Each structure stands twice: as C-alpha cells, then as structure tokens.
Amino acid sequence: MRSDILKGLFEPGTRLRIVDLSNRYGVSQMPIREALQQLQGEGLVTLLPQKGASVRKVDDRFVSNMYDVRAAIEAMLVRKAVEVLTGPVMDKIEHLQLEYERCASSGDMEEALAYNLQFHKAINELPQNPEAVEIINRHWGLIVSLRNTFGFSEKRIEDIIEDHRLLVNALKNRDGNAASVIADQHVQKAKADLLTNMKSKAEFKR
Incomplete structure (x- = not known):
C-alpha cells in the first residue's frame, strides 16, 4: 500500500x-x-x-509550511553535523551523492529518490538529535508521494546535483555556516519547484 x-x-x-x-x-x-x-x-x-x-490531501499552504519546517531543522542539523563529522562518514556521504547522480543521469528517479533520502539522512543523523530527525522523517514519504504525482521541473535535477556538490564541499571544509545556508536554500528551491508543478497540473486539469 x-x-x-x-x-x-x-x-x-x-x-x-x-x-x-x-x-x-x-x-x-x-x-x-x-x-x-x-x-x-x-x-x-x-x-x-x-x-x-x-x-492525505495537501494544498499550497500545507506544502509551504512543511518545507519551511524542514528547511529550518536541516539548516540547524547540518551546522551541528560539521562538528562531529568523521572521515568515514564523509566518504559515505560522497558515495551516496555519486549514486544519486548516477541514477538521475540514467532516468531512474525512483532509485535516485532513495539515494537522496539516504544522503540527507546520513547528514541529519550525525548530531544525534532524534527529536529533530523524527519531525523531518515524518513527511519524507509524503514528499516522495507528491514528487511521484507532480514530478520535477526540467532543470530541478541539475539544481539538486549542484546543491549536493556544494553541500559536500562545505562539509569537507568543515564550514558549518556555509553548509547551513546551502541546506536552507536547497529546501526552499525544492518547495518552489513542487508548488510550481502542483499549480501547473491543477491549471492543466481545468
């Protein structure tokens, strides 16, 4: 189901x-x-x-609020992740990003979404704040469902890859402030893209 x-x-x-x-x-x-x-x-x-x-029936306000909460929490988590990041975990994060790029380039978006989840999960779990992670995880399935229904804009996948690369570099450089800004902007761009696609599909149906 x-x-x-x-x-x-x-x-x-x-x-x-x-x-x-x-x-x-x-x-x-x-x-x-x-x-x-x-x-x-x-x-x-x-x-x-x-x-x-x-x-679950969602509208623009619900989606916007959901992404705003996610942006705030992920920006906080990635800043704290820098403080406890180890070499092996960094290697894992890089590997997950490369796997995401591989799947996205081959058009396997279902597998790409799975790697995207693992990528963010590997970062978000580093600060060991299960309460914050629980809030984010609560809506991951819903976000995947919405993406399967409304899809991505033409250039969204390229933006995701670019954002992930920037985030990986910020983590490597142990730059928590930069990583936090990138994470926030990444989520806000995802929100804008999904809302645009939802609106386009609604107008098409009319």
Whole structure:
C-alpha cells in the first residue's frame, strides 16, 4: 500500500476503503487497518472518525509550511553535523551523492529518490538529535508521494546535483555556516519547484 501511494497510484485526497483495499491486496481487514495506522504516522494517510481513511490531501499552504519546517531543522542539523563529522562518514556521504547522480543521469528517479533520502539522512543523523530527525522523517514519504504525482521541473535535477556538490564541499571544509545556508536554500528551491508543478497540473486539469 505504501509503495502504491508513493508511486502515485492513489492521488492525494483519494478515499481508502478497507473492503476495497482488502480485496486489492488479498489480505484480511485487520492488517489493512494496521497498515493505515502506520501510514497515518508517516504522514501519508489521514484517518478521521466516521469518515475513514484517505490519502492525505495537501494544498499550497500545507506544502509551504512543511518545507519551511524542514528547511529550518536541516539548516540547524547540518551546522551541528560539521562538528562531529568523521572521515568515514564523509566518504559515505560522497558515495551516496555519486549514486544519486548516477541514477538521475540514467532516468531512474525512483532509485535516485532513495539515494537522496539516504544522503540527507546520513547528514541529519550525525548530531544525534532524534527529536529533530523524527519531525523531518515524518513527511519524507509524503514528499516522495507528491514528487511521484507532480514530478520535477526540467532543470530541478541539475539544481539538486549542484546543491549536493556544494553541500559536500562545505562539509569537507568543515564550514558549518556555509553548509547551513546551502541546506536552507536547497529546501526552499525544492518547495518552489513542487508548488510550481502542483499549480501547473491543477491549471492543466481545468
């Protein structure tokens, strides 16, 4: 169910009826209910009394707020990450970035998104602030779902690669302030790109 949501097979706002899901996935209703509860915790599903479950419906304000929170937290985490960064971890971060570039250049965006998550996760977990990381992780699945639904602009992948390279260099130089600025701008550009794509698709549907 998570995979189908992340692939965009269920668009935001789609009602998720337990009976239909049980038939679709060939399991009883109990594991469906448990899965919906877990997906609610990940931010992919909304559960309301008397109304049941639906794929989380988002608007411009929600997306903007979600990215603003992410930008603030990631800017803080990357600044602190510089203080505890080790050589082996730096090597891992570089490797993940190269893998992202490889997948992006071959057009495998599903795999590229997975490496993008690992790249940011490797940095964000360095300061050992699980409360901050939990807030960021809560919406990662939702962000992937939105990207699968609305896609990227033509030059967005090039921007991501450039930002990642700048961030890697700032980390190598142990420049926490520069890394923090890059991280903030990176997230803000991602927000602007997604909002533009959401608006374009809405206008196309009209």
